[in-house]
């Protein structure tokens with residue numbers, strides 16, 4: 415008996431491959447975080463190995479991205495050694511029709527926001543399950559907070575009408591700790607009518623480092639779908 419192929423995995427693989435095909439030789443590439451971007455990193459590595467691509471430098475958005483880049487022999491650099499990023503590839507947890515995003519399912523949104531906004535071209539890679547009519551319909555907004563400010567930030571967020579929940583670890587007792595040593599509060603809002611203003615409002619709370627609302631940032635959204643059992647990629 416052959417094992418059934420997971421359709422979500424198929425979509426992620428195909429969209430990751432499609433995004434990796436956009437990377438040109440000589441580029442500085444922002445390497446996003448998450449299971450979909452992991453395939454893009456793998457395919458960039460494959461293209462380097464085959465000689466189809468050369469002279470690439472990657473800027474990782476997380477410890478995970480750094481480990482994967484090393485695994486696939488992608489040379490890395492840091493923001494103090496470069497003056498631009500040509501292209502960034504990153505996943506998302508929600509995408510609305512205006513290409514606004516919620517990110518941070520992997521608690522990496524702070525570094526992702528720095529890298530993705532710096533890139534001349536930012537390509538988002540998602541499976542079709544991430545598309546929503548309105549941001550916040552399904553996913554909570556991740557907010558990275560410095561540990562000593564957790565209590566007042568939770569109070570301030572509750573006053574804004576959000577339902578804050580401290581993100582807890584899996585296979586680790588206690589809260590999730592980000593790559594910067596901070597904590598994450600996931601905030602569910604009934605509706606997000608104005609993501610532009612909510613992004614600013616959340617970041618204005620003292621103790622908040624960054625939140626996962628990304629507006630006016632994505633240039634291209636690649637969506638993986640399965641049609642008639644076959645994975646396809648379309649653009650938003």
Ligand SMILES: O=C(CO)[C@H](O)[C@H](O)COP(=O)(O)O
Nearest residue numbers: 448449450505518519520522
């Ligand atoms: O924002 C992120 C990490 O902070 C990820 O890009 C986002 O959570 C999507 O991940 P995946 O591709 O595994 O669904």
